[in-house]
Amino acid sequence: MSWDVFIWFALAALLLWSVGACFAWKDKVKPVYAFTFAGLAVFFSFILWMWIALERPPMRTMGETRLWYSFFMPLAGIIVYSRWRYRWILSFSTIMAAVFICVNLLKPEIHSKAIMPALQSGWFAPHVIVYMFSYAIFGAATLMAIYMICFKRSETSARELDITDNLVYVGTAFLTFGMLFGALWAKQAWGTYWAWDPKETWAAITWLCYLLYLHYRKARPDNWRTACIILFVAIICLQICWWGINYLPSANMSMHTY
Amino acid sequence: MWTKPWKMKEGFLIGGGLIIIGILLQILAGPVDWSCFAWPVNIIALIILLLLIGVMYALRKRVYPFEWMMHLGAAVPCIVYALSLTIVMGLCFQTETGGIPWLSRMLVFWPFVLIWTWMMLISGLAALNHLLRFKLKEIPFLLNHAGVFLAITLATLGNPDKKxxxxxxxxxxxxxxxxxxxxxxxxxxxxxxxxxxxxxxxxxxxxxxxxxxxxxxxxxxxxxxxxxxxxxxxxxxxxxxxxxxxxxxxxxxxxxxxxxxxxDRWIAGIYTGIFMMLAGALCLMLFMAPKPVKEERRDIQ
Structure with a gap:
């Protein structure tokens, strides 16, 4: 099965991303783009291969969603880099991608061709892809918040806040897409667009957290520490929504467990 | 406190007041009975809600709290309360019977319903405010706030009619x-x-x-x-x-x-809200994000 060769694709992609991240520290812009995009191409070709081999989108299991996360993290990193030239962002996004790749290598989940009828829908791919992209963007925003809280105790710069805000704006847009695509799909599959299923409840919670951030930043632009704390709460809620829900006793009846 | 201009503190107190009122209602009147909103009560409730928002807007210069409700000082505490109650809902197993009193039936728990209604009032007012002071650059704000208002209000009021x-x-x-x-x-x-x-x-x-x-x-x-x-x-x-x-x-x-x-006869209205939110989310990303700070400000770092 194609999963066996994952390690080689992953190592190649990680190597390319790492080289790209090193060039970022040396401010060599062109090699940064070349290596990062080469890594993304290598990684995406594996995803594409899985898609073809499985004859379905590789998004069903947690392992498969982690695959997308590992892909989107460096993509989010390079987008941030292209706009703000932050030297360290690609190193962090590469480390994040590596963590998720390791989880996939250590805990591979069975990837069979089977896909239950409930998931056979045109909404499946866009719903999962935009969600994973927003999760990756929020991951980057959380890194910014950690950086500001830990290394910028006295004063933070307008630029750092600006990056964080932009990430949250883009992430919230994609989170909204993911949630509403889910609602439109649910109407098509189950007859109801919103049923307060535990996964839906936690999706609403995550969404409210980021709405709170957006409103709070406008209400109190100077209290950036509180804004960072909102981001920490938000990322915890996001993790509960993504995978924590499977361990939550209140959610053992969820229709979203596959 | 309670002196103009109101800030978030007043918002947190009003939200707390709504929760206390909600608990009293829960004790005195029992859980919210959504079935009594069946047609035509829901359309009447919708008209009253829209009229209420219109009247509040019209009186904003004379009644200060209505003016305040359109601003962030009201929005932020309201989101905090809605978020907290929804987290409680996410942590407590939701079931028709048994479970934890009140908290296992959050959708008919008065404080939850009142806080979300308060949120709809605030977003409806904010949307109306931007609609009447219409400028092209207000479209993203309008799409987001009116979209949320329509989708959630119509879904809630229309639900008892759904077969x-x-x-x-x-x-x-x-x-x-x-x-x-x-x-x-x-x-x-x-x-x-x-x-x-x-x-x-x-x-x-x-x-x-x-x-x-x-x-x-x-x-x-x-x-x-x-x-x-x-x-x-x-x-x-x-x-x-x-x-x-x-x-x-x-x-x-x-x-x-x-x-x-x-x-579901209300689906067209709900979908209108959902598509407004989708368009609003696109605008959020493209037009509402703060512009990158200029070169000279980068020196702060």
């Missing part, structure tokens, strides 16, 4: 009756004749496809034939017909197929 019935059809028989979740059966304006239930499997035995070949008849004499698949419902006379179940013991040989029939 969700299940119909069990045996092969080659025409069925006119369907039953609601309480088991009460009623005759519909459409009937379903099952020709064949279809179940395909993967080589490993997991199900690949559930579908039914059917013909739908209407009281008006219309006849529609087709296949209903999971994820591919059929629409006839305002009813959406979903593949819902089959005889699990018999599997592919099941002699009957179960359908879910859904009719």
């Amino acid at each position: 969700e019935l299940t119909m069990t059809c045996y092969q080659d028989e025409v069925e006119w009756k369907a039953s609601d979740e309480m088991g009460a059966s009623e005759e519909l304006d459409i009937a379903i004749e099952l020709h064949k239930f279809i179940m395909d499997k993967y080589p490993d035995g997991t199900p690949k496809r559930f579908a039914s070949d059917i013909t739908v008849y209407t009281k008006g004499g219309k006849e529609v034939s087709g296949t209903v698949d999971v994820n591919k419902p059929m629409k006839v006379n305002g009813w959406k017909i979903y593949q819902y179940g089959y005889d699990v013991k018999m599997g592919a040989e099941s002699a009957f197929s179960e359908f879910l029939l859904v009719r």
Whole structure:
């Protein structure tokens, strides 16, 4: 099965991303783009291969969603880099991608061709892809918040806040897409667009957290520490929504467990 | 406190007040009875809500709290309360009976309902405020706030009108009756004749496809034939017909197929809200994000 060769694709992609991240520290812009995009191409070709081999989108299991996360993290990193030239962002996004790749290598989940009828829908791919992209963007925003809280105790710069805000704006847009695509799909599959299923409840919670951030930043632009704390709460809620829900006793009846 | 201009503190106190009122209502009047919002009460409630928002807007110069409600000082505490109560909902197993008193039935818990209503009032007012001071650059704000208001308000008020019935059809028989979740059966304006239930499997035995070949008849004499698949419902006379179940013991040989029939007259309004939110989210990303700070400000670092 194609999963066996994952390690080689992953190592190649990680190597390319790492080289790209090193060039970022040396401010060599062109090699940064070349290596990062080469890594993304290598990684995406594996995803594409899985898609073809499985004859379905590789998004069903947690392992498969982690695959997308590992892909989107460096993509989010390079987008941030292209706009703000932050030297360290690609190193962090590469480390994040590596963590998720390791989880996939250590805990591979069975990837069979089977896909239950409930998931056979045109909404499946866009719903999962935009969600994973927003999760990756929020991951980057959380890194910014950690950086500001830990290394910028006295004063933070307008630029750092600006990056964080932009990430949250883009992430919230994609989170909204993911949630509403889910609602439109649910109407098509189950007859109801919103049923307060535990996964839906936690999706609403995550969404409210980021709405709170957006409103709070406008209400109190100077209290950036509180804004960072909102981001920490938000990322915890996001993790509960993504995978924590499977361990939550209140959610053992969820229709979203596959 | 309570001196102009009001800030967030007042918002937190009002939210706390709403929760206390909600708890009192819960004790005195019992849980929220959504079924009493069935047509035409819900349309009247919607009109009253819209009028209320209009009147609050008109009086904003004379009644300061209405002015304040349109601003972030009101929005932030309201989101904090809505978020906290929704987290409680996410942590407490939701069930019709048993569980934790009050918290296991959050959707009929007065404080939850009051806080979300408060949020709809605030977003409705904010939307109206931007609508009446219309400028092109206000469109993103308007799409987001009016979209949320429409989607959530209409979904909530319209829910008691929503019909969700299940119909069990045996092969080659025409069925006119369907039953609601309480088991009460009623005759519909459409009937379903099952020709064949279809179940395909993967080589490993997991199900690949559930579908039914059917013909739908209407009281008006219309006849529609087709296949209903999971994820591919059929629409006839305002009813959406979903593949819902089959005889699990018999599997592919099941002699009957179960359908879910859904009719929601409010769906057009709800979808309008959802599409406004989608457009609003696109605008959020493209136009509402703060512009990158200029070069000279980068020196701060």
